[in-house]
Amino acid sequence: MLKHMLPQESGPDLVDLFNRSSRMLRGKWRHALTPYDITPHQVRTMMLLGRVDAEGMRNSQLAEKLHIAPRSTTEVIDQLVAKDLATRTPDPADRRASLITLTDSGRELLQKLHGERKQSHEEFFSTLGDDDRAELSRILGLLVADAPGDPRC
Template sequence: MTTPDSSTAQLADLFFRLGKRIRHRSAEHLAPVGLTPAQARALRVISHSDRPLRIVALAARLDIVPRSATAVVDALEELGLVARSPDPDDRRSVLVVLTPAGTELLQQLRDTRRQAAEDLFLALSPTDRAELTRLLVALHDATDPTC
């Protein structure tokens, strides 16, 4: 017999395992282009900004220290995926934007990430996928967005 506590623990364990499986598949797709998952995440965050980001703001959005964000930006700049420019409002700050090559690579990464997810969820029927989506949306909407 499954108790509420054990079913909750099993559910959490399954979420963590599936998340790990998705991250592992995504990492496999990143390796050929020479990106780490952290660098890919930084590209996504930069692309979602409606204006160039300060490195401090990027660090906050990535939930890392500014020095680590600087290292990520260094690597992305070396690959030609982002460009830095001085912040006209604060001489001590640097702004980061995607380059055309970064935008193109990000689109390729989105496509491969979507394909990896599709491959994973093909194990479910369309009805089961719709139900899982409904449940995950309900859970997402019911939880603290700052987590």
């Protein structure tokens, strides 16, 4: 009777290591956001809004860039508006639509969060020396070189 066996791997499972690293980074980021009472989804939305700043974006544009359903974007925007981090104003080009922009409070928080994110990631990569960081950056750059841009952070 033959037993079915999986081939033994000769080295580390790269996908598993990559996924574990990614989960750890996301966990550190979520933890860093706790004092601000904000979620990663809300931060990603704020980052997109911060890039267009004065112009604002329609809900449908945000949904498209975030790769989520417009209904989900509406919920995130509702949460940001309730926290006075974003605002809706009538779209002068289409009065049925609204433009979403960051408030001054939203811009200030986004600036703080950029620093928090940098610090969180710096802590994660602190065990790597300069040469290892450069090599990891080079390798990851190869993997994403031909991939279309993804606005999610």
